[in-house]
Amino acid sequence: DAEITQSPRHKITETGRQVTLACHQTWNHNNMFWYRQDLGHGLRLIHYSYGVQDTNKGEVSDGYSVSRSNTEDLPLTLESAASSQTSVYFCASSESRGQGKAFFGQGTRLTVV
Amino acid sequence: AQKVTQAQTEISVVEKEDVTLDCVYETRDTTYYLFWYKQPPSGELVFLIRRNSFDEQNEISGRYSWNFQKSTSSFNFTITASQVVDSAVYFCALSERRDDKIIFGKGTRLHILP
Numbered sequence: 001d002a003e004i005t006q007s008p009r010h011k012i013t014e015t016g017r018q019v020t021l022a023c024h025q026t027w028n029h030n031n032m033f034w035y036r037q038d039l040g041h042g043l044r045l046i047h048y049s050y051g052v053q054d055t056n057k058g059e060v061s062d063g064y065s066v067s068r069s070n071t072e073d074l075p076l077t078l079e080s081a082a083s084s085q086t087s088v089y090f091c092a093s094s095e096s097r098g099q100g101k102a103f104f105g106q107g108t109r110l111t112v113v
Numbered sequence: 114a115q116k117v118t119q120a121q122t123e124i125s126v127v128e129k130e131d132v133t134l135d136c137v138y139e140t141r142d143t144t145y146y147l148f149w150y151k152q153p154p155s156g157e158l159v160f161l162i163r164r165n166s167f168d169e170q171n172e173i174s175g176r177y178s179w180n181f182q183k184s185t186s187s188f189n190f191t192i193t194a195s196q197v198v199d200s201a202v203y204f205c206a207l208s209e210r211r212d213d214k215i216i217f218g219k220g221t222r223l224h225i226l227p
Contacts, residue, residue, distance in 0.1 A: 031213050042119075042204060042219035050213065058214070090158065094208075094215065101148060102206075102215050104158040 002027045006091050006105035013112055019078040021108050023091030031094045032074040033102065034058075034066065036087040043090065049074055050096070081112045115140045117207050119218035126195055127226050134190045134221045136205030142166075144210035147181065147188045152202040152220070161203075164188065192223075200225045 004025040013019050025032065034046040045058030047066040055066050063085060065077045078085055088109050094102040116139040126132045138147065149161040162172065164181050172179045176193045192199050205218045 033215060035217070040219065043217040045214060045216065048214060088156070092158075092215070094213070096213065101160045101163050103160075104150075106157055 004091060004093055004103050004105045006089075006108050008108060009106065010109045011111070013081050013110070015081060015083060015112055017081050019081050019110065021076045021078075021089055021091075021110070023074050023076065023105060024072055025091075025093040025103070026072065027093055027103060028071060029093035029103075030071070030096045031102075032068070033092045033094075034064070034074065034076045035090045035092065036060065036085075037090060037107075038087050046076065046089075047074075078110075081110075083112050086110060086112045115142075115145075115207050115209055115214070115216050117205050117216055117218035119203075119205055119221050121221045122219070123222045123224070125224040125226060128197055129194050131191060131193050132195055132223065132225075134192075134203050134205075134223065136188045136190065136218060138186050138188065138205070138207045140186075140207060140209055142209040142211050146208045146210070148206040148208070148215070149179065149188075149190050150204045150206060150217075152204065154201070158204070161190075195225045197225045197227055199223060 007022045030051045033048045035043040044060045049055050049068040090107050091105040092102040118137045145166045147164045151159040178191045180189045202220045202222045204220045208215045
């Protein structure tokens with residue numbers, strides 16, 4: 001069965017370190033998204049991609065970057081982790097043109113100390 | 114710009130009561146899609162429904178029903194005869210055809226009390 005997986009599920013890192021969260025989907029979806037979930041803010045869009053070599057900034061992109069070298073993967077990098085980036089991160093994928101629902105990974109809980 | 118507002122931050126009802134979760138959206142696109150997702154205490158996001166802007170028919174699935182009204186830009190979700198297992202955070206979301214971004218509301222935390 002097709003799926004979308006995130007790794008790691010939990011991570012603790014120190015302020016200033018570079019961190020990469022992995023997202024891998026086997027749906028063959030063109031669209032992929034990264035969100036962060038914080039109490040009182042719901043799910044906020046960090047970055048998204050419509051296909052290979054395409055990346056776009058969402059509403060809370062500062063301090064984050066993504067790259068899309070193939071259809072299956074959209075890794076999220078925190079260039080210099082800050083305590084404000086402590087959050088739960090969700091990756092999602094969807095078919096193009098809003099035809100389908102978004103499929104979500106199980107989330108990565110990141111703690112920056 | 115697209116926007117989703119879920120004015121109810123938290124709701125508590127006693128089991129077997131009906132409860133409606135409100136969702137109001139803003140969009141400039143004529144073709145768009147609306148979604149509801151459930152996030153139970155385990156944390157995963159569970160898809161419940163997708164609606165496109167051309168289909169204003171209400172939908173019922175078991176104890177769940179959705180009322181889509183373009184005139185008021187609302188897409189409300191009703192749970193009939195609520196159960197403790199319905200306790201979760203519920204998110205309403207919007208995607209515009211022109212750019213496929215999925216924007217979420219802040220969610221409504223629903224407590225069903227036994």
